[in-house]
Amino acid sequence: MDLPLLIFTDLDGTLLDHHTYSFQGAEQTLRRLRECSIPLILTSSKTRTEILKLQERLGLNEPFISENGGGIFFPPGHALSDVAGAIPFNGYRGVVFGRPYAVIRGAFADLRRKFHVRGFGDMTVDEIMHHTGLNREEATLAAQRDFTEPFLFPADARSEEMAEAAAAAGLAATRGGRFLHLMGAGQDKGRAVAEATRLFQEKTRGRIITVGLGDAPNDLPMLQAVEIPVLLPGPDSTFADMDIPGLRLAPFPGSRGWGMIVASILDEVARQRCDDGNTGPRVHTAARGSAHNK
Ligand SMILES: [Mg+2]
CATH class of the missing domain: 3.30.980.20 (Putative mannosyl-3-phosphoglycerate phosphatase; domain 2)
Structure with missing residues (x-):
């Protein structure tokens, strides 16, 4: 990957607009991620088959996390599909955390x-x-x-x-x-995100910076498991109550807010990589914030 980023994102109300399930507002930024070969890991309460369908629409061929951290699934032939712990699961390979x-x-x-x-x-x-x-x-x-x-x-x-x-x-x-x-019990998005990060890190030279984006309480463990946590407002423009160090707040709900804040993180990491003379990026997380219901 050109920039050492790994992005985990919730779908409903985050990458997808709450009412229409559209990702139109994020299309330009999604293109940038593809151009930079930055893995985008869909991390949702949606099912395996729903996410597969959406990956097709998004042109994604990456591992993904289904049903609130129930499992991490790998596309056939993906570099991580033969990791220890992955088992055959309905024609796919996956690391399973959930109960049947x-x-x-x-x-x-x-x-x-x-x-x-x-x-x-x-x-x-x-x-x-x-x-x-x-x-x-x-x-x-x-x-x-x-x-x-x-x-x-x-x-x-x-x-x-x-x-x-x-x-x-x-x-x-x-x-x-x-x-x-x-x-x-013990199944959540955070556990699956931590394991997926570990698997990616094992296959990557240099340190990966993780980003997570979500909008609801079930995203809290995911946001706690990444270095750059991003909270999106709900469709009524209020934020879920979360107190996480370094939490960033997206300016708008859904795909529009997603596209803007991910673009700004890409700019920031690229700029720091440049400043550091390509010796490895650092992302300042000094700007601390938290969201509370208004
Ligand atoms: Mg959501």
């Missing part, structure tokens, strides 16, 4: 007895389309789950109570942009 979906659904049935919740496994494709705004093909892919169950809960329910009930069952519940997600 059947186990998660079993535990979800218990949760459903205590709370008025409804998961993807209870919904028809039409219902998933209704709640997500995805088209039929995308909603069908979203229903093909490996590790996690996204679910709706009543507006007056306390998500903390459901998180406690999940923990009592040896699982965890985390909040994304639209849903709560039930998954294995």
